[in-house]
Amino acid sequence: MNLKQYIQEADADRRERLAEACSVTLGHLRNVMYGYRPCPPKLASAIERHTDRAVTRQELCPDSWKDIWPELAHTSAARSCAASDSAAQGV
Numbered sequence: 281m282n283l284k285q286y287i288q289e290a291d292a293d294r295r296e297r298l299a300e301a302c303s304v305t306l307g308h309l310r311n312v313m314y315g316y317r318p319c320p321p322k323l324a325s326a327i328e329r330h331t332d333r334a335v336t337r338q339e340l341c342p343d344s345w346k347d348i349w350p351e352l353a354h355t356s357a358a359r360s361c362a363a364s365d366s367a368a369q370g371v
Contacts, residue, residue, distance in 0.1 A: 281334050283313045302326040
């Protein structure tokens with residue numbers, strides 16, 4: 281799930297709680313969501329943590345996450361394989 285989906289599916293209270301928990305405004309989250317502002321690594325980590333990994337750092341920083349968090353490369357590859365297997369099985 282990406283940040284836009286998460287925000288759009290959340291009720292107003294949940295969106296505000298997420299912004300507060302990440303120490304940003306809801307407006308800033310929307311700017312990140314629409315690509316008007318980049319998602320700094322610290323915010324990406326906070327969003328991942330406060331969405332219970334529904335939105336991941338890899339999704340928030342698609343061009344730079346491998347440089348910032350190289351230790352996540354193996355988890356991303358495993359997730360990618362699992363998604364491919366599910367699609368092939370029609371799940």
